[in-house]
Amino acid sequence: MEPKTYPLTMTVNGQPVTLEVEADELLVDALRDRLGLTGTKIGCNEGECGACTVIMDGEAILSCLVPALRAQGREVLTIEGLAEGETLHPLQQSFVEHGAVQCGYCIPGFVLSAKALLDRNPHPNRDEIKEAIAGNLCRCTGYVKIIEAIEAVADSGG
Amino acid sequence: MWQAYEMPQSVEEALQILGQYDGRAQLIAGGTDLVIELQEGKHSVDCLVDVTRIPDLNRIEEGDGYIYMGANVTFRQIKDSALLREKARVLPEAAATVGALQIQTVATLAGNLVSALPAADGSVALLALDGEAEIVDKAGSAWRPVAELFLGPGRSAVDPARQMLTAIRFPVPEGRHGSAWERIGRRRALVLPILNCAVSLRLDEAGQNLVWARIGLGPVAPVPFRARETETYLAGQPATEEVFHQAGEMAAKEAHPRTSLLRASKEYRVEVLKVLVREALARAAHEAAGRE
Numbered sequence: 209m210e211p212k213t214y215p216l217t218m219t220v221n222g223q224p225v226t227l228e229v230e231a232d233e234l235l236v237d238a239l240r241d242r243l244g245l246t247g248t249k250i251g252c253n254e255g256e257c258g259a260c261t262v263i264m265d266g267e268a269i270l271s272c273l274v275p276a277l278r279a280q281g282r283e284v285l286t287i288e289g290l291a292e293g294e295t296l297h298p299l300q301q302s303f304v305e306h307g308a309v310q311c312g313y314c315i316p317g318f319v320l321s322a323k324a325l326l327d328r329n330p331h332p333n334r335d336e337i338k339e340a341i342a343g344n345l346c347r348c349t350g351y352v353k354i355i356e357a358i359e360a361v362a363d364s365g366g
Numbered sequence: 367m368w369q370a371y372e373m374p375q376s377v378e379e380a381l382q383i384l385g386q387y388d389g390r391a392q393l394i395a396g397g398t399d400l401v402i403e404l405q406e407g408k409h410s411v412d413c414l415v416d417v418t419r420i421p422d423l424n425r426i427e428e429g430d431g432y433i434y435m436g437a438n439v440t441f442r443q444i445k446d447s448a449l450l451r452e453k454a455r456v457l458p459e460a461a462a463t464v465g466a467l468q469i470q471t472v473a474t475l476a477g478n479l480v481s482a483l484p485a486a487d488g489s490v491a492l493l494a495l496d497g498e499a500e501i502v503d504k505a506g507s508a509w510r511p512v513a514e515l516f517l518g519p520g521r522s523a524v525d526p527a528r529q530m531l532t533a534i535r536f537p538v539p540e541g542r543h544g545s546a547w548e549r550i551g552r553r554r555a556l557v558l559p560i561l562n563c564a565v566s567l568r569l570d571e572a573g574q575n576l577v578w579a580r581i582g583l584g585p586v587a588p589v590p591f592r593a594r595e596t597e598t599y600l601a602g603q604p605a606t607e608e609v610f611h612q613a614g615e616m617a618a619k620e621a622h623p624r625t626s627l628l629r630a631s632k633e634y635r636v637e638v639l640k641v642l643v644r645e646a647l648a649r650a651a652h653e654a655a656g657r658e
Contacts, residue, residue: 209412211368212369231369231371231414232368232369232414254402255469256556258466261468267471268467268471270398270469273397273398273401273402273469274397274472275371275394275414277373277416278397278416340467342466342554343465343468343556344466
């Protein structure tokens, strides 16, 4: 039996969108395959790496574990929604300046976990930063430079 | 994986959809376990019935001598609940060790119970609180002790194709009560526990002797485990390091953790279990002694 399709209306990066999605489509696939937003990565595809992190209604979630239809009526923010034209978001700029990026695959997830943190707590301490990114794995650079990049933005007031 | 996805607005509507599918539909809450299981093809369903849009199931509140948590209450809400931190901190402490923040934001305590995994942090913590769950089906609703819901690894007495777990409650602890959570894993986030331990207890008015203690442990058996022999020993004992040490020894004998390729050797886990029990008891007793 073929999956039924359903209309899905949500806001993605500030723009209202309506899509037809399959019953068993996951949010990560709708974002990547239907909207072409491939900045959201698939790493483990089972909720253990954080590469697919997006922000839904202000909170970081794993888009590989969430059925697309659960985003009905919600606001979704992906890494593509952060920069203003050619100007990087302060977190993105800080990751570049601190050398927090190597292969880059995990970075969209880290940046979005950090953004969700700073949006609710503009001045987190180091432990709060570590807690916020504990669900994101990086296999290249380690975590110190990533933490420093987030701290620098927090110190400057978000 | 599944061919239809429904988002009912009430418990009645959810049960009605389950009825229409006659066993071929299943409820989904947070879905952080279920989506993976369905992707792996461990079992299949025709329809998922998403209960997360049913209003009023996301509250944590106190009333008639209980603390109630609706079926949609997430680990994140539990972790951040001032009420729970004050009255039963074992639960928010356990919630903070589930997966990582992105999972805590979505995963529910009710789902944790129905998944029925022997290591489930939320389930083990609820055992120590004498938790109960409200199960609703066509026939009506009933409260059942959480301890009775676990039939085997991944097997729950709640049938998510025909029933819904709508709420969880536990008695508001009274007097000089305290609780604590201990867990060891290979790292602090995104790992299954090598062992976890939940304790709640009450001291007498003088703050000297234990009136009672309850100990939940996982994963040391096919289901979340309650160390009842150790609990019997503790009742009436003075709250001292020697007694807590003895309790750790007893709990290790009673629970007999096994070697697990995923977790650690039996020898290591036995030694760690003693320490977790001892430290959880000491922290819970310290909290209890500080109350009026």
